[in-house]
Amino acid sequence: TERALTVLHVSLYHPRRDPATFAKVPPQLQHGTNPLLVGRAPDTHLQLQLPCLSRRHLSLEPYREKGSALLTFCLKVLSRRGCVWVNGLTLRFLEQLPLSPVNRVAFSGIQMVVRIEGGTSLEGFVCCFHLSPSPLIHRPQAEETDEWESTFQGQPPPGSGP
Template identity: 80%
Template sequence: MDKPLTVLRVSLYHPTQGPAVFANIPPQLQHDISPLLVGRGQDAHLRLQLPTLSRRHLSLEPYREKGSSLLVFCLKALSRRGCVWVNGLTLRFLEQVPLGAVNRVSFSGIQMVVHVEGGMSLEAFVCCFHLSPLPLIYRPQAEETDEWESIPQEQPPPGSGQQAPGHLGFLHDPSQTRDSPPQPSPGGGTEIQLQREPPDGMLC
C-alpha cells in the first residue's frame, strides 16, 4: 500500500484579485522533495504574474528531521529586492525559517496561508491551492508593499497593551488578538531561529 503524501493546503489572496495574477495556479500540484520555487520566472513551480516579484522569490523546502518519519518544511527567501514575512518574522535574502502546522506568509502584496498536513511518504508531497476572495492576514497601519521596512517602527509605551505598527495580526484566528501578548517558549526567548546561508549567485 502506498504511503500517504504530506499535503500543503495553500490559500492565496491579492487585493486586486486580477485573473492574471493567479492565472497559472493549478488546483493541485504534486511535487518531489526538491525545493518548490515561487516567483514569476518560467522555472517557478508556483508562478505568480506580478512585476514586483523576483523570478525566484521564495521556496518551500521539504526535509526530514533526524529520527522522524515525516516530512517537515522550511521557507527560504530568495529575493534580493524585497522581504518575506512569515508568522511575524521578516526574512531577507537567503534567510529561512521552519514552518509549523499553520503559517501566515506575505510578500509583494500577496497573502498566503499554508496548512501542513503530515503524511508518511518521504518521496513527494501535494499542494492544494485555494484563491480567497477575502484578506487572510490583518496588518494594522501598514500597506501590503515591500516598502514596509521604511515605515518607522514606533514602540508602544510600557504597559499600554498596544502593539507596534509592524506587528502582524491575523484574521480568522480567535486565539490571537491585537491585545494578546506573544507567548514565550518554555526555555525563554523565541523558538524559531532565522538562518542565513552564503550567497550562491544572483537569484533575481
C-alpha cells in the first residue's frame, strides 16, 4: 500500500517582485527526512536570490513527537546576521520553534506562509511552492520587532494572563 506523504504548502512573497528572486524555486520538491535548507547558496533546497539573505538562512526540520505517527516540523535559524520572525516571535541564530498547522514567517524582506498537511509516511515530505502576487503578512517589517503580534485579531498572547 502507498503511504501518504506530509505536504508543506509554502507561499512566498517579496515586495520587489523581481522574477530573479524566485527564479530557482521549483513548483514542487520531494524531500527525505533531513532538514530543508532555505538560503541563497546553490546547495540549499529552496534557493532565493537576495543579497541580504544568508547562504543558509533557515531550515525546516521534520521530526516525530513521542507517541505520534506523524511528521511535525520546527523552524531553525541558521543565519548569524539576521533574525527570522515566526508567528509573532523573533528568532535569532540557532533558535528554533515548533511549527503549527499554519505559520507566518518573515525574513530579509521575504514573507512566507507555511501550511502543514499531515500524512502518514515517515520517510519524507513534499513541498509545494506558490509565488504570491500580493503580501501575505499585514505588517511587512514584522521581523524587525520583538513585540508579539497576534494572528488572531484581538486575542492576547498565550500565557499573558487576563
